[in-house]
Amino acid sequence: MFSPLAFLLLLAASQPIPYSHKTHLALGLECKNCHTNRDPGEMMGFPVTSTCMVCHTTVKKDSPAIQKLTEYAKEQKPVPWVRVYQIPSYVFFSHRAHQQAGATCQSCHGPVAQRDVIVKEVDTSMGACMDCHRKNKASIDCTYCHDQRQ
């Protein structure tokens, strides 16, 4: 019998390099160390490969995964990470606005620090957004997240 999480793991997107959030966050890293929030604040970024190499020039440099990472770094190519959470283009969403309003990374992405593999385990459908907005007394008006009807 599968647990719900085990079932989600079966559906997890295959990433180019096996990266464990659990291992890295246990070392004291924080989400924002790798996922920066550039202006105007809508998107969280993925780290440039050289950031990874600050440690992995020496740490586990002989593992096949790190060798693959080193190749990306040498070629100055970004690692083609597969996005797990995506919001449709017709939704206005700002990570910064949500952070300023008190939301945490875990609110929408779950207990990332406990996960080796990230799967979409938190509902980010419109219904879930509206429930959260209502509970936190944020607007649920259509135009708050969607373009004004013309």
Next chain:
Amino acid sequence: MPNDNPIVIIGSGAAGGMAAYVLTKLGIKCVMLEAGPLLDLDRDRVLKPVSELPYRGFGRPGQFPHVVQASEFDANLWADEKQNPYTYDPGNQYNWVRIRLVGGKTLRWGRASWRLSDYEFKGKDHDGMGDNWPISYADLAPFYDRVEPIFKVVGRKEGFPQLPDGVFLEDSSTDSQSVQRFLASAKKMGVPTTKQRRSTGTFASSANLLLPDAVATGNLQIVTNAVVREITKDKNTGLVNGVSFLNRHSKQEYTIPARAVIVGASCLESTRLLLNSGLANSSGILGHYLFDQIYVKNVVTAIVPEARGGNAPRGLMGGGGYIPRFRNLQTREKNFVRGYAYDFGSGGTPNPKYLPLYGDALVKELANLNNASFSMTAMGEVIPRHENHVRIDSTVKDEWDIPALHITHKYTDNEYAMAIDAMNVADELCHGAGFEVIAKHAQMVPPGESIHELGGCRMGADPKTSVLNQHNQTHDIKNLFVTDGSAFVSGGSQNPTMTILALSMRASEYLAQEMRKGNV
């Protein structure tokens, strides 16, 4: 001998879905006939880039000439007008918008969830115009109370007599500064305001909130791609005894026997079906008293000055609200009867058509006004009139050889006067808030475009002037019910879906009760 035939429900939207939800839970076997297929969300809801669309976003010519809501991106949603033609009087365009899918138009509604009040149910008592419904607000209130939790309606209680409160999930969100300024302007002018009342959830559709529960009872069979041609009648008993339908693809005809029939195929389709079947028209009223609500989209478009430059400070823009009817509530105060409501919204960029520019200058100005717009849409009551009607146009047939509808619908001086008043009040409200009004107009969209078409099989206490009684049962045939918007006697300015759901719930429970008594 007991009649073991199922209840046949025609249509799967708000009316049909609610009928199935109620009856199947009471242990009654139902068969639902839906003219379209079941939506496969994973397959049918994928947003494609315009480069992958056959007509690059411009749409197949002639597919949706009257559906302004449609685009090639969602062309799989709407009923194709070449397959489903209709006609109207020259010079009096009518925009008939249809969705033929399991869930009907609840797959794509605006979710506005308002109740009617006795200003509508007993409108004639109030101002002498139109007709009263055969029920009052008190009759329907307990059903609204049960519908709203199913649809998780969010709203704020206000105590307005013209807009009764309901069973809401509370909306206690704060308003943006621009909306606060607008609300203050409205208060100064004595104009009431409230939060929007909306059904919530990723979907708020019959397809996910009503039909799954009905199917789970084991009492509902949904037949998709079933285009109904006729409801048949037993000449001996005078009762309806079945339904003839064609498979949408093969066009092969089938019949299904019925103990009773509930028609919930949408306002105009239900009326068309009864007209084509030659049923329930001893009054000669069937098809008459068609109406909808006037819509003046962007009656005013304004700019919030502090948001110019595309850099509105956080908290200034966004959100919106609703202004319920405030005209003619106490005394007749204007050069028109009844009244109108507004939706208002803060944010977004104004429609380029309101800017007298083109080329680089237009692009620059649109960037300057990004997220600086404040707009209002007015929605007004239309008094139902006998002359606004539909009839069968036997010269035009649809893809399945079923005669089409001819629609006659005109607005009158009352609606034009209302639209002008709505424009002037909106202008004043925006100026009072310190906004710059860049465009205002009183041009109503063509009838039908609001997708709030109502009437045609109206309810009434008198069988000589109405088609349905107070339980949505036809006066002529006791096992034939119509529970959609065609049953409305009047509609106010409120969006009608909550009332359709409540009426269908009430009528379905009445039918179950009559079946238990052996009357149906």
